[in-house]
Amino acid sequence: MDKKLPLLDRRTITMRWGDMDAVGHLNNTYYFRYMEQIRVEWLDSIGHPINPAGIGPVLGSTSCTYKRELSYPATVVVSSEVVKVGRSSLTLRHHFYLAGDDSTVYAVGEATLVWVDYQAGKSVSIPEPIRERLRAVGAQA
Known part of the structure; x- marks a missing residue:
């Protein structure tokens, strides 16, 4: 079981x-x-949309462990928890x-943004x- 991580978004x-x-x-x-x-929706929602002329995140690594199958029709809820914050990187889990069932995990993914x-x-x-937002949810930023 995962240790309790700061919830960034759902x-x-x-x-x-x-x-399918x-x-x-x-x-x-x-x-x-x-x-x-x-992740893109979260960045948009906090006023930091992807801007190719500026600064922003690129994907450093990503993974996914599949636990159970998801089948149509479904409303999928995806949470984002903060695993680690570095100088230039952020790792999310x-x-x-499924909407309405927070007890069954269908998959666990991880992504490191740089x-x-x-x-x-x-x-x-x-x-x-962005660091202020991370600190607000209890992440060590």
Whole structure:
């Protein structure tokens, strides 16, 4: 069982028919797309949308462990918990649930984001307003 991590966000995604694989389960690639989507929505919601002319996150690593199959129709709830905050990196853990059932974990994903200056191609510190948000949820930022 995972240790209790600071909850950053929870978002829902409505599974589409076309998100399934040939055997009727959520295709493995969509777990990564769902994780990406909720991270982008979180950044948008805190006023830090992806801007290719500025600074922002790139994906340093990602993984997913599949626990149970998700099948259409479904409303998927994905949580984002803070695992680690570094100078320029942020590691998040994502749990997948069905709406209305917070006790059954369908998958656990992890992603490390690295903040970069997109034009210079170099890592930069995580912006202070984002660090403030992380501290507000109890993360060591």
